[in-house]
Amino acid sequence: MAAIEPMEQFMVHKLVDWKPIPVAGVGSIDLSITNSVLFMFIAAGLITVFFLAAAKRAVVPGRLQAVAEMLYGMVDGSLTGAIIGERSRPYLPFVFTLFLLIATLNIVGLAPGGFTVTSQLAVTATLAAMTFIIVLAVGFTRNGLGFFKLFWPSGVHWSMGLFLMLIEFISFSVRPLTLAMRLFGNMLGGHVVTYMFASFVIGLGLFGLQGGLASLGLVGSAVSFFMIVALLALEFVVAFLQAFVFAALTCVYLNEVVNLDRGH
Amino acid sequence: MDITAAKYIGAGLAMTGLIGAGAGLGILFGNYLQASIRNPSAAAGERVWLFLGMALAESMGIFGFVMGFIILFVKV
Numbered sequence: 564m565a566a567i568e569p570m571e572q573f574m575v576h577k578l579v580d581w582k583p584i585p586v587a588g589v590g591s592i593d594l595s596i597t598n599s600v601l602f603m604f605i606a607a608g609l610i611t612v613f614f615l616a617a618a619k620r621a622v623v624p625g626r627l628q629a630v631a632e633m634l635y636g637m638v639d640g641s642l643t644g645a646i647i648g649e650r651s652r653p654y655l656p657f658v659f660t661l662f663l664l665i666a667t668l669n670i671v672g673l674a675p676g677g678f679t680v681t682s683q684l685a686v687t688a689t690l691a692a693m694t695f696i697i698v699l700a701v702g703f704t705r706n707g708l709g710f711f712k713l714f715w716p717s718g719v720h721w722s723m724g725l726f727l728m729l730i731e732f733i734s735f736s737v738r739p740l741t742l743a744m745r746l747f748g749n750m751l752g753g754h755v756v757t758y759m760f761a762s763f764v765i766g767l768g769l770f771g772l773q774g775g776l777a778s779l780g781l782v783g784s785a786v787s788f789f790m791i792v793a794l795l796a797l798e799f800v801v802a803f804l805q806a807f808v809f810a811a812l813t814c815v816y817l818n819e820v821v822n823l824d825r826g827h
Numbered sequence: 828m829d830i831t832a833a834k835y836i837g838a839g840l841a842m843t844g845l846i847g848a849g850a851g852l853g854i855l856f857g858n859y860l861q862a863s864i865r866n867p868s869a870a871a872g873e874r875v876w877l878f879l880g881m882a883l884a885e886s887m888g889i890f891g892f893v894m895g896f897i898i899l900f901v902k903v
Contacts, residue, residue: 645871645874645875646874646875646878734883734886737886738882740889740893741882741885741886741889744889744892744893745885745889748889748892808878808881811878812878812882815875815878815879815882818875
């Protein structure tokens with residue numbers, strides 16, 4: 564019988580092997596097509612095809628265009644518009660892309676045979692690093708050195724303020740780490756738990772087939788099966804929710820640096 | 828004690844930190860729901876603080892989770 568390997572579904576292996584390209588200063592970069600890269604292409608392709616098909620300019624929208632408009636309205640209304648306010652327009656493309664990419668990558672990973680790209684810490688760390696660098700860039704471009712006013716708590720004694728400033732600085736610096744770990748942990752955990760319940764279905768089922776008292780194993784197998792159904796429903800919710808939370812936190816961090824002068 | 832056994836026990840103990848994160852998040856969202864049902868028109872204005880509070884409260888749990896991973900996987 565095959566071994567139960569919950570972590571095997573997250574292994575990245577090469578589908579098309581290309582020789583590493585030597586790049587001066589960095590060493591060599593391996594651009595082989597792995598299963599992770601393939602599913603990133605699939606997700607990006609799905610989003611592109613959807614918007615190419617949906618971006619008609621009909622005044623009365625068809626069904627596809629209505630869905631695209633709903634997505635835009637949700638990101639503009641509940642994410643950038645609600646959180647950043649009036650100055651949110653320049654940041655809408657980035658947040659929209661981030662939200663759609665993470666949601667599509669998560670959902671594609673739930674399909675049978677699909678590989679969850681966002682369960683790779685490298686991928687989520689890259690997305691979090693992008694967000695962090697953009698927040699820093701926007702902060703320093705808009706506020707110059709006044710960016711450091713972000714860390715000063717208002718209306719406290721200076722000794723308390725210095726202590727709080729240290730805590731605020733640490734809390735700020737840890738943001739890319741928590742962004743990456745939140746998405747990674749949710750995706751990894753969801754898929755590992757689903758795998759474990761699936762292994763229970765087969766394991767308990769095989770055990771229950773022995774007959775006699777062991778037939779209770781078949782009951783356990785059926786219960787595990789319905790648990791998988793419930794878990795996958797939860798996973799769909801978590802897929803969207805984690806994408807929404809990532810985008811929302813990006814908007815919150817951008818709001819702090821964009822609206823620094825108005826009091827965030 | 829075998830180092831691998833100690834690693835597994837340590838990782839399991841590190842995960843108990845998530846109890847606090849779960850409790851904190853529940854309190855936070857429960858308070859937000861309670862207040863937003865009392866004053867629905869003001870609820871949208873406070874949503875920024877909700878997400879910020881969620882991020883900060885969840886960070887504590889994530890720190891515990893990361894410690895568990897470090898204990899489990901970093902080669903000494």
